[in-house]
Amino acid sequence: MTFMNLPDGRPLVADEGVLLDAASGDGRLVLWLPGAQADGFRHWDRVGTAAGAIVTAIDGLCSLPVVLSPAQQQTGMGLPAFLRRLVRSKTEPTWKLPGGGTCARSGPRRTDLVLAWSDDGKDSLDEARIRGRWPASQEIRRIGRGLCLVFGIEPAQVKTDVASSASDLPPMIPSRQLAANALAEVRQSGDRSREVTALIDLAVSYLHKLDAQPAVSLLEEARDGARRLGDRVRELDALVNLGQAAVILGRPEQAIEILGPALTYARETGDRYTEKVALERLGLAYQGRADPIRAREHFEQALGIARRVGDAQHEAMLLWYVAIAEADLGRRDRAIVRGEESVDLLRRLGKPQTERYAQHLADYRAGGGSTTPALRAGGIFDANVITTQPQTQASTAAGPGLLRMALTATKAAATFAGSGFKTVPLDVYRARLATCTPCEMFTGVRCRVCGCISAAKARLPHEDCPAGKWPS
DSSP states (O other), rough: OOEEOOOOSSSEETTOOOEEEEEETTEEEEEEEEEEEEETTTEEEEEOOOTTTTOOTTTTTEEEEEEEEEEEEEEESSHHHHHHHHHHTTOEEEEOOSOOOEOOOOOEEEEEEEEEEEEEEEEEOOOHHHHHHHHHHOOEEEEEETEEEESSSSSEEOOOOOOOOGGOOOOOHHHHHHHHOOOOOHHHTTHHHHHHHHHHHHHHHHHTOOHHHHHHHHHHHHHHHHHTTOOHHHHHHHHHHHHHHHHHOOHHHHHHHHHHHHHHHHHHTTTTTHHHHHHHHHHHHHTTTTHHHHHHHHHHHHHHHHHHHHHHHHHHHHHHHHHHHHHHHHHHHHHHHHHHHHHHHHHTOOOOOOOOHHHHHHHHHHOOOOOOOOOOEEEEEEEEEEEEEOOHHHHHHSSHHHHHHHHHHHHHHHHHHHOOOOOOHHHHHHHHHHHHHHHTBBBBBBBBBTTTTTHHHHOTTTTTTSSSOOOO
């Protein structure tokens, strides 16, 4: 038990686990009531009195108005500290716990309660006596010897933050800077497992810009670090991204050599999301090796998983990949059907690149089109890196290249998103990141399911969680 004096001089004896704090020496009391610990957070209720609050004694019961603020203390992986500071509302308080560590408010505060105790110093309070004093009370919670919180004393008054607007969002940090800051922070902590993840995050920020060479060295360092730790999950994360780097560098054989074992391990462990990504990237590697049959086979398998797990964004992308493979095989009608499915799904999802894809599909259907060579490197589709390999001039003009060209259009869409798209309000942005933070697929910077830098993706109203977890 913890001991301290109440404002009337009586000793306050709190139950085990309750932390007491005499705030600033000005006569205020702060009590920290422990809650559940889950998903990387320890939850607390912070109960504090106002400076100069007056103790009321009626019918042998003493009471003091208090304010309860729910708070959470991070205990596991979450947003890097510098990003938490940006995301946090300007008016959202943080506190230091008496036993060390910090907490941030995690919900609206309550002002409809009092701290109550008996003026005769008895160790227990009779509930009937409390109900008689406060007949409208909704809850009585014992927190110490002869000490209770009584809720519902007045109609609930919940204070909420001022409504947010898009302009309240924290400044946009380039993904590479975000990942580099996270790596620097985790290296200071000495946590080798998180350092491996941070290395992969930084590498992915290079891959998003199709800058594969620096990504390779980071991913090899991460892979080797994961192997030293015996961490197969992080090793798998490094391998699937190493495979993608090889695809970007035009090394399909190397990509297949890397991604084959990664796919096997993902299947052995039942990691459907990583299996889906490995299949997609193997399809890209076979496409780069001019093997459209094997490419289509892997894209179709990935497509089946995307549908089973409900990842509609990835489903749309994979449908387009299958359309390209069908076009490479000369199966024009099948390519059009798959392309139409992709465009229809993009339209239902409200994706801004929809009409660009629709136009390229219309050009392909018409049988004509640009003679511009298909680009070797494509753009970014929902933050997943997409590449296409060099095609012959005939292929580009005749059809498959027209479908490939749609992939590069998403790069322009991504640039537009960064400079002109409408963004979500701050409360939605914070709710999305709060959902990401405890997720096992969130690295602190990146979502391992979709490959997105979460702080960037969460800003955009047309985006959604690939696992369907974001609040609607």
